[in-house]
Amino acid sequence: MISSKQNQNIKLAKSLSSKKSRKETGLFLIEGPTLLEEALKKNIELKQVWHLEDYEPKQIEGSKCEIISQDLLEYISDTQNPNQVAAIAKQKPNADIDLTSSKFLLYCENIQDPGNLGSIIRSAVAAGVDAIILSEHCADIYNPKVIRASMGALFYAPIVYKNLSELDLPHAKIASSLQANQDHNELKLKQDQSILLMVGNESQGLEAETEKLADHLVKIKMANDFESLNVVAATSVLLFHNWRQD
Numbered sequence: 001m002i003s004s005k006q007n008q009n010i011k012l013a014k015s016l017s018s019k020k021s022r023k024e025t026g027l028f029l030i031e032g033p034t035l036l037e038e039a040l041k042k043n044i045e046l047k048q049v050w051h052l053e054d055y056e057p058k059q060i061e062g063s064k065c066e067i068i069s070q071d072l073l074e075y076i077s078d079t080q081n082p083n084q085v086a087a088i089a090k091q092k093p094n095a096d097i098d099l100t101s102s103k104f105l106l107y108c109e110n111i112q113d114p115g116n117l118g119s120i121i122r123s124a125v126a127a128g129v130d131a132i133i134l135s136e137h138c139a140d141i142y143n144p145k146v147i148r149a150s151m152g153a154l155f156y157a158p159i160v161y162k163n164l165s166e167l168d169l170p171h172a173k174i175a176s177s178l179q180a181n182q183d184h185n186e187l188k189l190k191q192d193q194s195i196l197l198m199v200g201n202e203s204q205g206l207e208a209e210t211e212k213l214a215d216h217l218v219k220i221k222m223a224n225d226f227e228s229l230n231v232v233a234a235t236s237v238l239l240f241h242n243w244r245q246d
Contacts, residue, residue, distance in 0.1 A: 118149025
C-alpha cells in the first residue's frame with residue numbers, strides 16, 4: 001500500500017492540480033470510477049492507477065495499479081470526498097481533424113469557468129458536434145473541474161485551441177448575441193449547409209471583432225421578461241436546435 005507523500009508518483013499526481021505542471025508534463029489526473037471507465041473506453045493512456053483496498057479497477061494492467069490509503073487519496077485529489085480511485089493519464093495529442101469538411105462545429109470564446117466549459121463540452125458531444133474549437137483564453141480542458149463537469153465527454157470530442165480569426169471556414173457561422181434581432185427559431189439553413197455555432201464569455205459574450213465574423217446573429221426568445229440564460233444553458237439550447245430546413 002502506498003502511504004507516503006514522498007513517493008515520486010504521488011508528488012507528480014499532487015502537482016497536476018497546477019496548469020503549469022500539466023503543460024510541462026503532458027499529463028493530467030483522473031478521479032473516480034466513472035471517469036476512469038470513460039477514459040478506458042477511449043483508449044486514454046494511463047501511467048499510474050491508485051485504488052482503495054476494497055475497490056479493484058477492471059481492464060487495467062496489474063503493474064500499473066497500486067493500493068493507496070484513504071488519506072493519501074484525499075491528499076492528491078481535487079475534491080473533498082475522493083471516490084475510490086485516481087489515475088495519472090497522458091493528455092490526448094492535438095486533434096487531427098479536417099475542420100473545413102466537418103459539418104457541425106462549436107466555437108467557444110473566452111469561457112473561463114472550468115465547470116462551465118466542462119458542461120458545454122458534455123452538451124456538445126451529446127449533440128453530435130464533429131469538433132470543438134476553443135479560443136486561447138478558454139480554461140484548460142485538463143483542469144480537474146473541466147474533466148468532472150464533462151463527465152468523460154472530454155475524451156470523446158476532438159478539441160483544438162484556435163482563435164476563430166485564424167481560421168478560414170466555409171460554414172454558416174451562427175453567433176449567440178443579446179444584440180441580435182432574430183430569434184433562433186426563425187433561422188433556417190439549407191439541409192447540406194455546414195454549421196459553426198459561436199458562443200462567448202460568461203459575462204461579456206463574444207468579442208466585437210469575433211461577432212463581426214458571424215453570418216447570422218441570433219438570440220433565444222424567453223418568457224417572463226428574462227433577457228438571458230447562463231452560457232451553459234444557452235449553448236445547450238442552440239446545440240440541440242435543428243437549424244436545417246427540410
